[in-house]
Amino acid sequence: xxxxxxxxxxxFGGLELTTMLSEALGxxxxxxxxxxxxxFVFGFSKLDVMFGRKLPDAVRLPYAxxxxxxxxxxxxxxxxxxxxARHVETDAGAFDAEVLVVALGADYDVAATPGLAPGGxxxxxxxxxxxxxxxxxxxxxxxxxVGVCGRSFKCxxxxxxxxxxxxxxxxxxxxxxxxxxxxxxxFGTPVPPSPDTxxxxxxxxxxxxxxxxxxxxxxxxDGARGVVALSDGRELPCALFLGIPVHRVxxxxxxxxxxxxxxxxxxxxxxxLATRFPGVYAIGDVNGVGTPKAGVFAxxxxxxxxxxxxxxxxxxxxxxxxxxxxxxYVEFGHDEVGRVDVDFLSGPKxxxxxxxxxxxxxxxxxxxxxxxxxxxxxTPAGA
Numbered sequence: 001x002x003x004x005x006x007x008x009x010x011x012f013g014g015l016e017l018t019t020m021l022s023e024a025l026g027x028x029x030x031x032x033x034x035x036x037x038x039x040f041v042f043g044f045s046k047l048d049v050m051f052g053r054k055l056p057d058a059v060r061l062p063y064a065x066x067x068x069x070x071x072x073x074x075x076x077x078x079x080x081x082x083x084x085a086r087h088v089e090t091d092a093g094a095f096d097a098e099v100l101v102v103a104l105g106a107d108y109d110v111a112a113t114p115g116l117a118p119g120g121x122x123x124x125x126x127x128x129x130x131x132x133x134x135x136x137x138x139x140x141x142x143x144x145x146v147g148v149c150g151r152s153f154k155c156x157x158x159x160x161x162x163x164x165x166x167x168x169x170x171x172x173x174x175x176x177x178x179x180x181x182x183x184x185x186x187f188g189t190p191v192p193p194s195p196d197t198x199x200x201x202x203x204x205x206x207x208x209x210x211x212x213x214x215x216x217x218x219x220x221x222d223g224a225r226g227v228v229a230l231s232d233g234r235e236l237p238c239a240l241f242l243g244i245p246v247h248r249v250x251x252x253x254x255x256x257x258x259x260x261x262x263x264x265x266x267x268x269x270x271x272x273l274a275t276r277f278p279g280v281y282a283i284g285d286v287n288g289v290g291t292p293k294a295g296v297f298a299x300x301x302x303x304x305x306x307x308x309x310x311x312x313x314x315x316x317x318x319x320x321x322x323x324x325x326x327x328x329y330v331e332f333g334h335d336e337v338g339r340v341d342v343d344f345l346s347g348p349k350x351x352x353x354x355x356x357x358x359x360x361x362x363x364x365x366x367x368x369x370x371x372x373x374x375x376x377x378x379t380p381a382g383a
Contacts, residue, residue: 002030002070003313006088006095008078009103010035010063012295013284013302015376017101020306022068025313029070032095034088036077038063040376042369043155043295046129047162047331051169052137056130065377078104081256083277099279099309102258102266103302104250106154106285106293109262112246113149119223120241123162124154132242136169141178142239144170145228147218150246151186152265154285154293157330157340159183159244160190160201164333166242167208182211182236184218184228194352197330197340204332218243247293253286264288270345271321272308273301281305289324291344296326329365332357337365 003025007014010033018031045059063073076092086100108124110117121132146163163183170176183190183205189198190212205212217231221243227235248262258266258275265288268274273281273289283305284298291297300322307319324345330338338357344350355361 002028003309004030004096004098005101005309006032006034006086006097006099007101007103008034008081008088009105009284009286010037010040010073011103011105011284011298012372013103013298014101015040015372016299016302017103017283017306018071019068019376020303021309022070024306024310026069031071032074032097033063033066033071034074034076034078034090034095035063036075038075041126042372043124043158044329044331044365044369046123046126047158047165049126050123050129050132050136050162051165052133056126059126061373061377067378078252081252081258083256083258083275083280086277086279097279099281101305102253102275102280102282102286103284103298104253104286106152106247107250109150109246109248112248113218113220113243115221115223116149116241116243116245119221120228120238120243122243122245124158124244135240136166139170139175139179139240141170141175143180143182143226143237144240144242145182145184145218145236145238146242146244147182147184147228148186148244149218150244151217152263152293153244153247155328156187156292156294157191157197157201157328159185160205161331162242163210164201164204164208165331167210168333180211181209182213184213184216184230184236186215186217188214191330191340191352193342193344193350194340194354196354197338197352200332200338200354200357201330208333247285249286258282259286273305273322289322289345291324291326292328292342294326294328296328297324297344300324300326329361329368330357335359335362337361339364 039060048054076090080089190201191197266282283301285293336357339355342352
């Protein structure tokens with residue numbers, strides 16, 4: 001019998017899962033990959049767009065380019081999920097699965113932060129990053145704030161990267177002396193699992209005159225008064241707000257019963273990524289396994305689930321447990337990139353080790369991007 005797997009979401013997790021199963025099973029697989037978008041964009045490419053290093057069209061990878069044995073991509077909005085029956089309703093029809101993998105990621109709730117939409121900018125969507133680039137070109141100076149609006153968010157180093165790259169952008173246009181930059185984060189250090197990375201970032205902030213405002217969140221944006229209000233009661237002057245919006249569980253996942261509410265990520269077995277429903281897994285940003293919301297962890301989870309599906313089909317031993325390990329690249333500006341290798345689930349507490357920022361790691365990050373584009377889409381173009 002053909003392996004019938006339905007994957008909801010074509011991010012790092014969905015792409016790696018279908019690629020692995022296609023490689024192993026070929027035409028004996030019946031893999032349906034569903035996403036509401038028509039193109040994939042690496043999360044870190046939005047920084048490239050925001051700061052004018054690439055145009056939006058240059059970072060899009062069309063899902064139509066996926067040509068793999070046994071894989072069918074369907075562009076559709078998921079309308080309902082019945083995890084008990086492994087049944088999915090979409091605006092392109094209904095799908096039933098032998099194995100259902102939910103990889104729908106996290107949605108952005110811009111409206112959860114009063115004033116963000118009219119008075120600030122988010123850069124976690126491609127459209128938002130492009131609009132922010134236009135705003136940066138018009139920005140003549142004043143207080144700029146990079147601020148996190150919710151405690152759980154994708155790519156924990158991204159706010160720090162945005163602040164450092166903003167410094168470079170303004171300096172290159174002779175506007176840095178007329179500006180201040182503050183970074184608001186809900187943590188005591190920029191990257192809590194890795195003291196070395198946090199120390200390096202704090203040193204970079206100090207060198208560039210970037211204020212690190214710790215242990216608080218941006219609760220609202222008042223464009224008319226030119227301030228942002230923080231969760232600890234303070235206000236910061238703000239002429240330009242670069243926001244990381246509140247993240248939430250997709251509503252269709254909440255309505256399915258896989259998640260209790262919009263702020264409780266889907267509970268899964270930490271070793272297998274299995275949900276409480278037989279034959280249903282949740283990988284990537286949508287789950288609450290305890291790793292950061294970043295593509296590298298979704299990719300690692302996809303490999304564990306794909307191995308489990310193959311083991312069950314072939315009667316082999318179960319794969320090893322999900323370890324929550326991954327490497328994240330961190331932009332330090334000046335075309336230098338660091339790499340932090342983190343381990344969230346193997347030991348008693350998360351750990352992280354920094355490889356010193358360098359131009360060589362800047363090039364390594366580019367190769368990482370190209371390798372994934374080639375593996376998933378067959379071409380590095382646009383990566």
